[in-house]
Amino acid sequence: MEPEGVVNALSRxxxxxxxxxxxxxxxPTKPFATVEGAGVRLGALDESDFMQIVAAxxxxxxxxxxxxxxxxxxxxxxDVVERFETADELVDKVADxxxxxxxxxxxxxxxxxxxxxxxxxxxxxxxxxxx
Numbered sequence: 001m002e003p004e005g006v007v008n009a010l011s012r013x014x015x016x017x018x019x020x021x022x023x024x025x026x027x028p029t030k031p032f033a034t035v036e037g038a039g040v041r042l043g044a045l046d047e048s049d050f051m052q053i054v055a056a057x058x059x060x061x062x063x064x065x066x067x068x069x070x071x072x073x074x075x076x077x078x079d080v081v082e083r084f085e086t087a088d089e090l091v092d093k094v095a096d097x098x099x100x101x102x103x104x105x106x107x108x109x110x111x112x113x114x115x116x117x118x119x120x121x122x123x124x125x126x127x128x129x130x131x
Contacts, residue, residue, distance in 0.1 A: 006060025007067075014069045014130060023070055023128040025061060027054055029077060033121035035090070035106055037113035043106030045119070050099030070128035077124050084117045094119075 013023065030051065032044040064070055084090035087110045094102050102110075110117060 004060070006057050007063050010061065010064045011069065014064070017130045019130055021130040022073070023130065025126040025128065026123055027057065029054070029122050029124040031122060033100075033119050035102070035110060036118045036120060037110060037115065040113070042109040042113060042117075043103060045094065045106070046101045046103055047099065050097070053099055065128075068131050071131055073127045073129050075124060075126045077122055080121050080123050082119045082121070084119070085115055087111045087113075087115065087117065090117045090119070 010023075017023065028047070028050070032047045032051075034044050035042045065072065084093065090110060091102060091107060094100055
């Protein structure tokens with residue numbers, strides 16, 4: 001989504017929220033998500049295309065701050081872990097994610113390892129006050 005589309009969407013959300021309302025934003029952030037098997041890091045996902053989408057979205061959100069629609073109250077980063085019981089399940093799931101791929105060397109390591117597998121992803125949670 002282009003920043004203008006984000007600004008348009010958030011402007012409509014702003015109109016729908018009460019003055020004392022809050023907006024929560026949750027999205028992945030760097031470093032790239034990693035794949036783990038049996039507690040061992042097997043490699044990182046390639047999220048370079050997806051991070052361009054995130055950057056454009058952040059630009060739109062920052063524009064709504066500049067326009068005075070919202071004010072940042074708090075932000076926090078933490079890890080989210082998604083578990084997969086088989087290598088095929090992990091590979092198939094990631095194949096459906098927009099702008100994300102698994103490098104071949106990571107796929108090979110996953111297929112050579114014992115399940116379960118985890119994808120550990122750093123996310124940013126932000127709370128904004130409606131102005």
